[in-house]
Amino acid sequence: MSSVATQTAAALSRGTADLGKTAAKVSAFGYPPAVIAFWRTQVRRALKGGAATPFYLFSAQPVAAAMAQLTALDLGRPAVHWLSTKTQPLPALLLWWRNQGRPAEVVSEAEFRLVQAAGFTTDSILVNGPAKQRWLGPFSSPGLRVNFDSLRELDSLLPWAKRDRWRVGLRLCTAEEFDPESPQFPTQFGLTPSEALLAVRRLKRAGLPVETLHFHLRTQVASADCYRRALDELAAFANAAGLSPRHLDIGGGLPSRNALSRGGKRLDAGISMAAFALTVRQAVKQFPSVEEVWLENGRFVSAGSGVLVVRVLDVKERRGLRQLICDGGRTLNALVSVWEQHELLPLRAGGGPEVLTAVHGPTCMAFDQLARKPLARSIRPGQPLLWFDAGAYHLPWETRFSHGLAEVWWHEDSRLARVRAAESPMLSAA
Ligand SMILES: Cc1ncc(COP(=O)(O)O)c(C=O)c1O
Incomplete structure (x- = not known):
């Protein structure tokens, strides 16, 4: 060399x-x-x-380097890293990722088809994103992993979920989620805690346990405290709803390492990997039932x-x-x-x-x-x-x-x- x-x-x-x-x-x-x-x-x-x-x-080399950093973190429970397909929907990357034995997260029909074409099996696909009732039904298969984003979506897709015994999760809209350009407004994603309580009841009636609690804060998250507050909210919700989730899906959001804001500030200036890992490790103690922490980092992995x-x-x-x-x-x-x-x-x-x-x-x-x-x-x-x-x-x-x-x-x-x-x-x- x-x-x-x-x-x-x-x-x-x-x-x-x-x-x-x-x-x-x-x-x-x-x-x-x-x-x-x-x-x-x-x-x-x-x-x-x-x-x-x-x-x-x-x-592939910088992706491998970013994954080496992520997988070295001690998050208190085994971590599963889902490829955020939307971030870099490149078949060559999908094949490389699949060959590493890692799974992929999708939010649209196009992405679902892409990961299927790349050979990902049902077990290694996680379906996220809003308004999935528009396309997901016909792609249903036994044991599909789906995080619901709204009550309307849940009601529309419930027949497929029951028929194929989907492994389901709920995306919560935590107080940490806001439009970065207008922080006084919330994002349009996920369920409020009261909607999520209704979702838990409807899924229970259908015989489907909530396996996963999920949030995705936003992109370029500036501080580990944002994750801590969101995880505390999830813990409060799990207690209130009497849930024992198996997975905590904390989405993506870790900032790119080599980009600056338009104002010239490093985007990762306020969040170290050590602080992020410590935050998750401590917060996860509130969830004795959780077997795995799931992450869906896009920018951090491929920028x-x-x-x-x-x-x-x-x-x-x-x-x-x-x-x-x-x-x-x-x-x-x-x-x-x-x-x-x-x-x-x-x-x-x-x-x-x-x-x-x-x-x-x-x-x-x-x-x-x-x-x-x-x-x-x-x-x-x-x-x-x-x-x-x-x-x-x-x-x-x-x-x-x-x-x-x-x-x-x-x-x-x-x-x-x-x-x-x-x-x-x-x-x-x-
Ligand atoms: C549900 C979900 N997960 C993960 C990601 C990846 O985010 P990032 O590239 O900020 O890590 C996104 C991006 O929008 C998302 O919507």
Whole structure:
């Protein structure tokens, strides 16, 4: 192994956040040089192999590194990690995940079909999400695991649940759940405690015990205290309802490790893995019946597992700002850049003095701006740029605004292959 490869493997397996504390020179986003070198190497390989920009390059290696961090946590009971399929609905990742012997969580018919096609069995699929009465009935099978989200949904699906003896759970809307943009308002998910009490009674009448109590707070949860308060609420509810759940499903929400808010703050600044584990370990003592803690982390698991590669098509300069117009950008490929800052670097390191530069996509929207930051003045049309942390919520939010969908490349065990061709704009217009 080359020294870069050795350092990269070490960086990825230790988790980049931890390495960030010890490495001499780490980017503001927490990436040690070895990780940046890893991505540059894989992007060069993809380009040599015929990749055409814009393209996403995803790798199993950072997912394995994130899972190593998660599985090292002592949560007080055995943990089960469900893949949040919606976060990165990529068949290659699903196959890799299934081969690790891990299960998948889905919230829609499309995701259900995707995990079935990837070979997940009934036992390794958890069905979540609102308004499932719209699609789930015809997919019913014996022992299906379903977390109910509302009373109407429960009533509509009860005939299937009874027939096939579903293993059921309830999603509660805890006081911790609110719309992050308007925190005075609750989210639309789950059952209030009084609705959940009715649900418990209806399921009892149907002979179906509530096996799972579930919440998903939101994404990028800022502090372990949010989990503690939600777990306390679940414990109070379980007591009031006389429930002895077998599983506590605490959803996802752990923040990405290498992204900043638009204001420049690290998104994981207020929550350490140790504090998260301690919180769960202590709270779980309130649930003597619980055999397993379930987690459904999306961003934490896959955000760092990909880059978006775009190519500079044109350069403009006006009012003191250098502007790079690229063949991919926010509108098409990186909606997440609306509320997060990610590392963005040219494929070629170095490049001399830097100047304030805005990186734009090719669509007719001023909104189409991937980053505004100092970049080398020497960057010219034709050069590729790497937008980091593109492994969560990029594929599902891709658009066809004036163009087709991008190519996708997958890296696993040093193999690199195109797993999705670019979509022809003609086809998408048809
Ligand atoms: C029910 C459920 N579980 C898990 C997740 C994954 O969330 P995150 O990517 O923040 O970990 C989501 C995301 O919306 C969700 O709705």
